[in-house]
Amino acid sequence: MAERMVPNPRRERLRQLLVEAExxxxxxxxxxxxxxxxxxxxxxxxxxxxxxxxxxxxxxxHRLGRLAQNVVDAVEEELRRQPPLVTESEANAMRREMAGRT
Structure with missing residues (x-):
């Protein structure tokens, strides 16, 4: 039986980071x-x-503005790379990683 797919927790964290970076x-x-x-x-x-x-x-x-935009662009790029859904075990591993418990 296939493992249940759940929302990618890394995407949510990246969305939050993107709002802050913007x-x-x-x-x-x-x-x-x-x-x-x-x-x-x-x-x-x-x-x-x-x-x-x-x-x-x-x-x-102007340089500082460009650098700040580079951060926004990098977060957006990483967000695009993340799949919307991952397996439940992948999501749990991501949560542990984001909490510093790898």
Whole structure:
């Protein structure tokens, strides 16, 4: 008799992780917008050093945004790899693994 198929617990954990990663990526994309806008306004700090600092801030902000999106993309890719259903024994093994009891 074939073993009963159950929802893949790893998929559920990856869905939760994806929501969290998307939330953090959104926060990262907005993290320095106010500082950047203030610097670009010319009312906070001006001059060559200020321009260099602002450019570096924006470059790092964009890089951080790309890295955060890479995390989201990696979680999505792993989620796509996971089958929706697994055998009950596979699900139990996954739960033990996720709980650190391998």
């Amino acid at each position: 939330d953090r990526a959104h926060e990262v994309r907005q993290a320095y917008q106010r500082a950047s806008s203030a610097m670009r306004s010319g009312k906070v700090w001006t001059g060559p050093t200020a321009a260099t600092w602002t450019t570096e801030l924006e470059d790092r902000h």
